[in-house]
Amino acid sequence: MQENKQPIRHRNLTSTVEVKPRGRLESADIGITARSPEQPMFGKQLMEVICERDNLRAALKRVKQNQGAAGIDGMSVDDLGAYLKENWLTIKAQLQNGGYQPKPIRRVTIPKSNGKGKRKLGIACVVDRFIQQAILQVLQPSWDKRFSENSFGFRPGCSAHQAVAKAQNYVLKGYSYVVDIDLDSFFDRVQHDRLVSKLAQEIADRRVIKLIRAYLNVGVLEKGLVKSLGEGVSQGSPLSPLLSNIVLDELDKELEKRGHCHVRFADDCNIYVKSQRAGERVMKSISEFITQRLKLKVNEGKSAVDIPQNRKFLGFSFTGGKQPNRRKIAPDSVKRFKARLRQLTRRNRSQSIKVTVKGLSVFLRGWRGYYGYCETPTVLKDLDCWIRRRLRCIHWKQWKTYRKRKQELMARGIKENAAQTASWSPLGPWKMSHIPPVRMALNNSYFEGLGLCSLHTCN
Numbered sequence: 001m002q003e004n005k006q007p008i009r010h011r012n013l014t015s016t017v018e019v020k021p022r023g024r025l026e027s028a029d030i031g032i033t034a035r036s037p038e039q040p041m042f043g044k045q046l047m048e049v050i051c052e053r054d055n056l057r058a059a060l061k062r063v064k065q066n067q068g069a070a071g072i073d074g075m076s077v078d079d080l081g082a083y084l085k086e087n088w089l090t091i092k093a094q095l096q097n098g099g100y101q102p103k104p105i106r107r108v109t110i111p112k113s114n115g116k117g118k119r120k121l122g123i124a125c126v127v128d129r130f131i132q133q134a135i136l137q138v139l140q141p142s143w144d145k146r147f148s149e150n151s152f153g154f155r156p157g158c159s160a161h162q163a164v165a166k167a168q169n170y171v172l173k174g175y176s177y178v179v180d181i182d183l184d185s186f187f188d189r190v191q192h193d194r195l196v197s198k199l200a201q202e203i204a205d206r207r208v209i210k211l212i213r214a215y216l217n218v219g220v221l222e223k224g225l226v227k228s229l230g231e232g233v234s235q236g237s238p239l240s241p242l243l244s245n246i247v248l249d250e251l252d253k254e255l256e257k258r259g260h261c262h263v264r265f266a267d268d269c270n271i272y273v274k275s276q277r278a279g280e281r282v283m284k285s286i287s288e289f290i291t292q293r294l295k296l297k298v299n300e301g302k303s304a305v306d307i308p309q310n311r312k313f314l315g316f317s318f319t320g321g322k323q324p325n326r327r328k329i330a331p332d333s334v335k336r337f338k339a340r341l342r343q344l345t346r347r348n349r350s351q352s353i354k355v356t357v358k359g360l361s362v363f364l365r366g367w368r369g370y371y372g373y374c375e376t377p378t379v380l381k382d383l384d385c386w387i388r389r390r391l392r393c394i395h396w397k398q399w400k401t402y403r404k405r406k407q408e409l410m411a412r413g414i415k416e417n418a419a420q421t422a423s424w425s426p427l428g429p430w431k432m433s434h435i436p437p438v439r440m441a442l443n444n445s446y447f448e449g450l451g452l453c454s455l456h457t458c459n
Contacts, residue, residue: 041142046205050134051092059134060084063126063238071125072106072221080126091127098207102128104219104226105234120188122220122234132215132238135208140242143202147245148252153266154241160314161373163265164327167272170261171308171318171325175272177279180311181286182302186267187240188232190247191295192216195233198246215239241266247294254289263313270313279305319376326375334379337367338386345390347397347429354450356394360387361453368455380455391452392433392442412441 049055063077070076075083084091094100105122112119124132144155152163167178183189196213203209216233219226233240244266255262255271260282262271271286273279283305287298304311309320312330319326344360364387372380399405402423409419414437422437432438448454 040204041146041202042139042204042208044204046138046203047096047207047211050138050208051095055134055137056130059130059137062133062137063130066129068126068129069106069108069123071123071128072104073125075126077126080130083127084130091131095131095211096207098210100131100211100214102131102215102218104221105237107220107222119235121236124218124234124237128215129238131211135212136238136242143242143246147249148256148264150256150262151245151249151252151264153264153268154245160265160370163263164314164316164373167263167270167308167313168318168325168327170263170272175261175274176307177273177276177305178308178311179271179273179279179282179286179305180303180313181269181271181283181290182299183267183269183290184297184299186296187235187244189296190233190244191231194295195243195247198250212239212243216243250294251286251290254293255286265314268314270311272308276305315371316374327373328376329371329374329379333371334383337371337383341387341390345387345394347394349394353391353394353398357391357447357450357452361451364453364455368453372455377456384455387452387455388442388444388447389430389433391447392438393429395442396429396432396438409437409441412446414441 060081063080067077091100103125105124105128108121108123109118110121140156147155150166152158152160152166171178192213195216196209199212200209215237217229218234219228220234221227233243248264248267248269251269252262252264260271260273262269264270271279271282273282283303287303290296290298308318309324311317312332315330315333316327317330318324319328340363341360344363345356349356368380374380395408396405399408406416406419406423409422410416414422418437422432422435425432425435427435
């Protein structure tokens with residue numbers, strides 16, 4: 001029997017959909033284009049688009065690239081492909097008839113970057129991460145076009161550097177005060193009903209709405225018990241960044257409606273004004289909007305009205321003095337960097353200096369890739385010097401004996417008298433790492449030969 005090649009037409013209230021045998025549904029098929037403002041962004045066949053083969057292949061590829069730990073079922077990312085080959089038809093049927101139920105997520109906690117408190121993350125099962133990624137790939141391109149130009153977090157083509165550059169542009173234009181708003185436990189306080197209501201305004205397919213609500217309400221496995229969530233969005237799932245932007249886009253639109261200059265990256269929001277008095281007025285009114293309209297909470301301890309030079313935004317701040325308003329690395333970021341370096345260069349590690357430098361350089365390249373965006377290279381040079389001094393301490397500690405220290409210094413071109421004096425010195429490793437004989441023996445060229453990445457010059 002020959003396959004029927006004629007397209008099958010389905011009509012709904014928002015669009016006319018052509019379902020082509022073994023074909024791909026285009027964006028027009030789900031009501032994205034040529035719609036009136038009253039029509040939802042996505043039509044009633046959205047679930048079929050999510051389950052389309054090319055979209056699923058892209059989702060599987062992305063989940064494998066992201067890797068990640070296993071959920072409560074213990075399935076790894078490497079096992080996902082084989083599992084889907086055997087069970088996808090059953091899962092697809094459940095998705096299309098609205099009967100799919102996601103598994104509870106596994107709760108883990110990690111230290112916050114500032115070292116104060118713990119951040120709660122949720123690890124979903126890999127199958128649920130795969131389905132969420134498929135949903136995200138369909139929703140995000142169209143929804144992203146409606147987001148504010150002042151929002152930079154979790155958006156394709158946007159970065160933290162762009163957000164910092166826009167903030168700097170406001171400061172250069174004369175906005176000398178910043179209203180720095182910090183949302184208290186934002187991801188844990190998102191109201192499900194408000195979020196689902198906003199989704200339902202743009203998604204006509206009730207199966208997708210039901211599935212997203214199921215992901216919001218899915219329980220958390222913690223200490224052997226499954227605890228249901230009445231509010232909040234699980235950090236760590238593919239959908240949570242888009243959902244958070246949907247929630248906070250209302251804040252962006254309100255700020256634009258009021259004519260404020262602002263920059264937002266995820267839940268970090270800075271509003272730029274020209275006076276302290278204006279800043280305090282904006283802080284009060286926007287805090288009321290966030291509390292009463294968005295049903296979120298402002299962290300009053302971390303929020304403030306101040307000059308930009310005294311605040312940090314995404315790890316950066318701005319200079320004052322003779323060369324004002326240049327991007328610099330925030331002091332807290334430098335402090336965290338040094339704390340991490342002290343862990344990587346502990347003197348009691350029983351490993352060679354080559355192994356230490358190799359692991360250290362991996363971290364330095366990543367850190368330099370982000371904070372190299374600063375416009376104050378002096379701090380990078382100073383950190384380079386500090387790193388080399390830490391490594392000289394390791395050498396001095398490993399050499400241990402007077403005879404070994406003298407021998408190593410002389411082997412590196414230090415004269416015998418200077419090597420002998422340095423070797424007999426009662427000073428500790430930190431002070432010895434800065435005296436001329438040790439600095440000359442273990443100079444910059446020596447560390448470059450070991451492959452040490454320079455923060456000032458590395459690419």
